[in-house]
Each structure stands twice: as C-alpha cells, then as structure tokens.
Amino acid sequence: MLGRNTEVPSCSSNVVHEEVVARVREEMPLEETLYDLAELFKVFGDTTRVKILYALFAAEMCVCDIAALLNMSQSAISHQLRILKQARLVKFRRQGRVVYYSLDDEHVKQIFDQGLTHINELT
Amino acid sequence: MLGRNTEVPSCSSNVVHEEVVARVREEMPLEETLYDLAELFKVFGDTTRVKILYALFAAEMCVCDIAALLNMSQSAISHQLRILKQARLVKFRRQGRVVYYSLDDEHVKQIFDQGLTHINELT
DNA sequence: ATGACATATGAATAGTTGTTCATATGAACA
DNA sequence: TGTTCATATGAACAACTATTCATATGTCAT
Structure with a gap:
C-alpha cells in the first residue's frame, strides 16, 4: 500500500x-x-449589428436611414440586417420601395443592459 | 482599408x-x-466558451477537469480560458501544479438566461 | 413599356478566430 | 539535481466573417 x-x-x-x-x-x-x-x-458580437440594434431601440428605421446613421454602405447594412432577421431579432414592413426595420424581441435591451453592467464594473 | x-x-x-x-x-x-x-x-459567441462558463456555473474546476468534461485538448481549453480571463469573466487560484478556475461575474448567468428566453420563444 | 430608386444578394477578398502541435513555464517530488 | 505533471503559450493552418463590388429584384412614376 x-x-x-x-x-x-x-x-x-x-x-x-x-x-x-x-x-x-x-x-x-x-x-x-x-x-x-x-x-x-x-x-x-459585431459592432455594426450592435449599432443597428441600438438604433432600432430608439426608432423604426429604413435601410437608408441606418446606412446614413452609421456612415456605412447600403449593402453592408442590408447584409447585417439579413443576419438579424434570421436570428429573429428584427422584423420589417414594406412601404412602397422603402423597407422599415424594427425590433422583434424585447429581451435584447435587457441582455445589452446586463452586458453594460459587466463592462462598467471593470475598473 | x-x-x-x-x-x-x-x-x-x-x-x-x-x-x-x-x-x-x-x-x-x-x-x-x-x-x-x-x-x-x-x-x-463561441460554443466552447459557453460550455466552460456553464461548467463553472456548477463548480470550480481545474483545466484538466474542463478538458475531460468537454472532451477537448488541454491546450484548447487553456487558450479559451485566457480569453475568458482577459474579459474578466473567470478568476483562478493556483494550488500546487493545479490551477482552479471559477466565475468572476454574477451577471453572466442572467445574460445567458435572457438569451435562452429569446431562443425558447422561437417557435 | 422605360427610368429612377430602395433594397437584396452572390461572389470575391481581406481580416479574424479556434484548434492543433510543439514547446515553455512552474511546481512537487525522488 | 533531474523528472514528472499541470498549465501556458507561440506559430501555423483551416474555417469563418464582414465588407465591397457588381448586379438583381421589386416598386413607383412617367
């Protein structure tokens, strides 16, 4: 032993x-x-998508508006909106040629707030 | 660029x-x-890191334990732990040759729960 | 029909990331 | 001391991703 x-x-x-x-x-x-x-x-986990979601916290917006707000190309925004759409985070409505996007989930804000709480605790 | x-x-x-x-x-x-x-x-946004965090929800664990639990190499786990450390999500204590990791943030669980709520709402 | 315009999308590309492999570090022990 | 073992880490590589460019789709106006 x-x-x-x-x-x-x-x-x-x-x-x-x-x-x-x-x-x-x-x-x-x-x-x-x-x-x-x-x-x-x-x-x-992408700055552009975080920005888009924050923008939609504040208002319903068309692709054009978002592109102008973030100073990015219409194509880049459209690609990212597709990803957000697939994740069921945003919804859209068509009005003529313009497509308006808005939030489709009420938890995103809370998730983001929790994330910010973590960030703000870092010295 | x-x-x-x-x-x-x-x-x-x-x-x-x-x-x-x-x-x-x-x-x-x-x-x-x-x-x-x-x-x-x-x-x-990485399955391995999500798994590690969920494991640490349940118990403090050493690198070896985590590698065994997830059936992954020690090196891979160690690399991911470094990222979690840098994000101040985990802390560690050394005891001899063994390094024990544990959670360093009480918000992660809530963030994950909110995420799960979103997922579960998808039909 | 044609043109103008808002949006969507496929392909290409540059940048990023997660794992593996090999090796280094650091601590216990003979 | 040298060896063993747990962990850390740099380099390389394959897989993935976000943007750009070009073009397609769809709507309205003429």
Missing part, C-alpha cells in the same frame, strides 16, 4: 476530480441549447 | 428621414461603449 492516492489529481490519466466532472456533466444543458446560445451571442 | 468612400452612403437625398436619423444619433451610446459591448458578446 502506498497510501491514499485515489484522489490525487492526475491529468494525463483521465480526469482529475472525477466526482466533480461527473456532477457537472449532469448539470450541463443540452449540447444543442449551448450551441444555439453561442449562435445568438455571435450575432451580438 | 476602411473608408476611401467620399460618397455619402445616403440612398438619395430626400428619401432619408433626416429628423429620425438626427434624433437616433443623439440617443446612441458612445462608439467605445458599443465596441466594448460587441467585444463582450464576441466572447460569449
């Missing part, structure tokens, strides 16, 4: 703390859920 | 709603704030 080595951490073998890993594994959400969550945040 | 565009990206002079754009422009947060916010969400 070499003493109680059963709980000695060893990484190269397999797992350091097997009980912890086993317990955490059970508490983990479904793989698909985590994937979807990451995909959602990926949408928020 | 950027902005060799002397042309104003307005669609055509009259169609832009100047009043709306002007008002929204005043309500927009600082450029830097929006950039920081996007950077934060970029951190959340």
